[in-house]
Amino acid sequence: MYTYEELKKYVESCMRCPLSQTRNKAVMGRGNLKSQVLFIAEAPGQNEDRDGIPFTGRSGELLDRLLAEAGMSRGEIYLTNIVKCHPERNRDPKPEEQEACMPYLKYETWLLRPRIIVCLGRIAAQRIIRPDYRITREHGTFIYRKNTWLTAVYHPSALLRDETKIPETIVDLRAIQKKLEEL
Template identity: 75%
Template sequence: MYTYDELKQFVDHCTRCPLSQTRNKAVMGKGNLHSPILFIAEGPGRNEDQDGIPFTGKSGALLDRLLSGIHMSRDEIYITNIVKCHPPGNRDPKPQEQERCIPYLKYETLLLRPKIIVCLGRIAAQRIIRPDYRITREHGTFVYRKNVWLTAVYHPSAVLRDDTKLPEIISDFQLIKEKMDDIARRG
């Protein structure tokens, strides 16, 4: 089994799809490798492409506020993306790009062994939970599969574009906290 650092080296030097040709930096997941909670988004944005760190910029600031609202910080979670390179123009990652990158995500998940996976946005939810997942109807609901609780919330960038979604994502984060507390109680 590879270590986190070895996996990061693979990601940093990956050329499995055309996204590698336009990226500045590949963006490996970051955070607490022993966290019971894994957040998965679709792909790095422009800021992340420059920094090589997931969720910097305005979306990252909103994520930090949401975590703070449930008395958590980035030090307590792990966050990653389905694709590790920035899709040009902030477009959605194409299915074939996702396919090329998904082995890295699977390996990250294997290393972390989370108890809860939170999909940030529709693309991640449709890839991880179910292809026909409807984020507007199903956000905040949990599905149990292969010893992991899965849920999805709006992507923070969607909330920044439409602040009427803010109360819903705050409520969803409260549900995530409740699920974490329940898991901790049950041991």
């Protein structure tokens, strides 16, 4: 059994895929280790690669505002990515890159034992919930699997490109907060 700090050291020294050759910093998840809500995105962006912290920059600022609007804060949740290193030019992580990092994500999830997992965006939802998940049709719906509620919302970077989806995302986040209160 590894502690969070030991897992973080493994992630930071990982060389399991070619992304390790181009990263500045591997980005371990961060947040409240006792949180019942785990947010999972696809991969760190350029700012995260520089800072070593998930969700910095404009996407992180928007996520913080959306969480506040729903009655949550970063201090109450845990944020991580499927892939721990930044894919160049913000491309989608390749399946083999995702597969290389899955042991880390599984162990993070095991350490946290969340009651709710929130996938941020299509790629995370298709990896975590099911391969044919349609974020535009299914966002905000809950699926119960292995003692955990799974759901997905739009990724903050997608909301920066299409702000018309922000109200739907606030509704989805409020439903997550309500589900958490019910649990």
